[in-house]
Amino acid sequence: MIIKSNIQRVLRYQHCVSNFYELGFDKIYSHNLAEAVGVSPEQVRKDFSEFGIRGNKRGGYDIHQLLDTFQDIFHGKVDKRTILIGMGNIGSALVKYRGFKKKRISILAAFDIDPSKIKGTYGIPVYHFDEVDKFINENCIHTAILSVPVVSVQQVTDELVKSGIIGFLNFTPAILQVPAHVVVNNIDLYLELESLFYYIRTSEHRNINCKEDKF
Amino acid sequence: MIIKSNIQRVLRYQHCVSNFYELGFDKIYSHNLAEAVGVSPEQVRKDFSEFGIRGNKRGGYDIHQLLDTFQDIFHGKVDKRTILIGMGNIGSALVKYRGFKKKRISILAAFDIDPSKIKGTYGIPVYHFDEVDKFINENCIHTAILSVPVVSVQQVTDELVKSGIIGFLNFTPAILQVPAHVVVNNIDLYLELESLFYYIRTSEHRNINCKEDKF
DNA sequence: TTAAATTTGTGAAAAAGTTATCAAAAAGCG
DNA sequence: CGCTTTTTGATAACTTTTTCACAAATTTAA
Ligand SMILES: NC(=O)c1ccc[n+]([C@@H]2O[C@H](COP(=O)([O-])OP(=O)(O)OC[C@H]3O[C@@H](n4cnc5c(N)ncnc54)[C@H](O)[C@@H]3O)[C@@H](O)[C@H]2O)c1
Ligand SMILES: NC(=O)c1ccc[n+]([C@@H]2O[C@H](COP(=O)([O-])OP(=O)(O)OC[C@H]3O[C@@H](n4cnc5c(N)ncnc54)[C@H](O)[C@@H]3O)[C@@H](O)[C@H]2O)c1
Numbered sequence: 325m326i327i328k329s330n331i332q333r334v335l336r337y338q339h340c341v342s343n344f345y346e347l348g349f350d351k352i353y354s355h356n357l358a359e360a361v362g363v364s365p366e367q368v369r370k371d372f373s374e375f376g377i378r379g380n381k382r383g384g385y386d387i388h389q390l391l392d393t394f395q396d397i398f399h400g401k402v403d404k405r406t407i408l409i410g411m412g413n414i415g416s417a418l419v420k421y422r423g424f425k426k427k428r429i430s431i432l433a434a435f436d437i438d439p440s441k442i443k444g445t446y447g448i449p450v451y452h453f454d455e456v457d458k459f460i461n462e463n464c465i466h467t468a469i470l471s472v473p474v475v476s477v478q479q480v481t482d483e484l485v486k487s488g489i490i491g492f493l494n495f496t497p498a499i500l501q502v503p504a505h506v507v508v509n510n511i512d513l514y515l516e517l518e519s520l521f522y523y524i525r526t527s528e529h530r531n532i533n534c535k536e537d538k539f
Numbered sequence: 540m541i542i543k544s545n546i547q548r549v550l551r552y553q554h555c556v557s558n559f560y561e562l563g564f565d566k567i568y569s570h571n572l573a574e575a576v577g578v579s580p581e582q583v584r585k586d587f588s589e590f591g592i593r594g595n596k597r598g599g600y601d602i603h604q605l606l607d608t609f610q611d612i613f614h615g616k617v618d619k620r621t622i623l624i625g626m627g628n629i630g631s632a633l634v635k636y637r638g639f640k641k642k643r644i645s646i647l648a649a650f651d652i653d654p655s656k657i658k659g660t661y662g663i664p665v666y667h668f669d670e671v672d673k674f675i676n677e678n679c680i681h682t683a684i685l686s687v688p689v690v691s692v693q694q695v696t697d698e699l700v701k702s703g704i705i706g707f708l709n710f711t712p713a714i715l716q717v718p719a720h721v722v723v724n725n726i727d728l729y730l731e732l733e734s735l736f737y738y739i740r741t742s743e744h745r746n747i748n749c750k751e752d753k754f
Numbered sequence: 755t756t757a758a759a760t761t762t763g764t765g766a767a768a769a770a771g772t773t774a775t776c777a778a779a780a781a782g783c784g
Numbered sequence: 785c786g787c788t789t790t791t792t793g794a795t796a797a798c799t800t801t802t803t804c805a806c807a808a809a810t811t812t813a814a
Pocket of ligand 1: 415
């Protein structure tokens with residue numbers, strides 16, 4: 325199986341190749357992509373070979389061909405659909421964001437248990453969580469974004485797994501217990517912030533004008 | 540230098556140890572933490588040894604002692620302060636979130652260039668970005684959260700680095716160019732979603748009731 | 755007190771991931 | 785055309801990270 329960081333790097337290369345395409349280029353070299361994405365050229369070639377992407381010796385990679393291949397790999401011509409559970413702070417920020425549409429990702433609907441959220445207008449329909457099973461099966465949904473309070477996330481997850489969800493984007497700090505075939509991508513903002521503080525505390529480059537050692 | 544994933548795992552152990560403490564336990568074993576966090580017991584012990592945390596053979600780890608040690612490592616008794624740049628969808632979700640306060644992390648102020656954001660009420664002061672340098676130096680800020688549009692993030696970053704910021708939490712899809720001593724933690728929600736779709740497409744566990752192959 | 759059971763800590767082994775090396779292909783050029 | 789330069793692709797070397805294995809310590813219990 326191709327590992328997550330490999331996939332994510334290739335998605336970054338894709339973005340970079342699109343930029344080159346927009347600028348009118350026809351070919352691109354591993355060192356171009358490496359520089360733009362902040363990895364080594366060898367890494368780029370390794371990543372490409374993992375996906376069976378071949379270039380031309382001395383000729384680099386053909387941009388049009390690359391873009392086609394990326395479209396195949398990531399189903400670029402297919403709309404990707406998901407649902408969101410918990411229309412709170414994070415949930416409504418995600419729903420309002422326009423950037424996913426450009427990448428052909430749609431949050432089809434949101435689900436909550438708070439009647440005020442269900443009545444609200446957010447640009448997408450917001451239903452009661454009781455209706456999620458019906459919606460998943462009627463619309464053939466495989467993934468869900470979890471932005472509910474941490475206390476209820478495991479129960480919500482269990483029900484979604486029962487309804488057929490096999491991929492989660494989890495914004496809660498909980499470590500979800502799921503069957504082996506279910507994938508969970510965790511976004512733990514607290515861990516990201518706290519680890520950042522850890523690094524800056526141990527850094528020798530802190531602002532020398534600071535009298536006290538504040539963080 | 541201790542790596543990020545090591546730090547983040549230990550933060551998860553901390554959370555789990557706190558739960559055990561709340562439940563009235565006095566000691567905890569590597570296998571308890573392993574199970575809760577979803578890693579191997581050996582990993583727990585290796586992680587601990589990296590931070591110089593020692594347990595007792597056959598006696599496990601003393602919970603009170605562990606919690607004290609975690610407080611030392613992560614400066615649990617010190618308020619950690621940061622600022623936020625870009626009071627948009629994501630920015631205001633973060634500012635509204637109450638969970639960081641409990642962990643003694645405060646977003647002291649936000650900065651924007653849109654006058655309507657600067658006039659708005661968000662619970663924390665929102666200043667014009669022109670004032671960020673003064674604020675950073677007067678308040679001894681080392682870290683910043685970036686939730687501005689991707690087109691302006693590099694320029695914003697350059698200015699913040701000049702003002703002394705050495706740690707970023709970057710919500711934009713841009714790969715930031717920063718000096719070597721500056722740490723950037725990236726949260727790329729598009730990459731997380733797209734890699735999830737990649738996995739579920741290649742999974743054999745997709746809902747069999749789906750006639751068409753929708754994603 | 756001795757034996758049995760359990761759990762840590764660590765060094766070795768294995769696995770995973772990244773970087774270096776270099777032959778081969780292709781392009782440019784005199 | 786033949787020589788030089790560039791760049792890929794494959795493999796080897798290296799590095800990092802995780803897992804394994806087991807001695808040492810400590811507790812429990814007989
Ligand atoms: N907002 C942030 O910046 C932030 C940062 C870090 C972590 N998180 C995590 O993200 C999650 C969401 O945070 P938030 O700030 O958006 O919270 P929030 O309280 O604003 O939103 C949670 C939403 O979930 C709904 N909900 C509650 N129980 C539900 C259930 N059983 N089924 C369906 N919906 C339910 C609530 O009605 C609410 O609308 C939390 O777990 C939080 O820990 C958020
Ligand atoms: N909202 C999401 O769900 C989401 C998802 C993925 C990625 N992102 C990324 O996060 C970033 C923010 O997204 P958003 O949806 O919150 O955007 P947004 O447009 O809602 O907010 C951006 C804010 O930044 C301010 N701003 C613009 N230029 C600025 C400058 N030079 N200095 C200071 N402030 C400035 C704007 O006035 C606005 O308030 C974007 O880069 C976006 O690509 C957001």
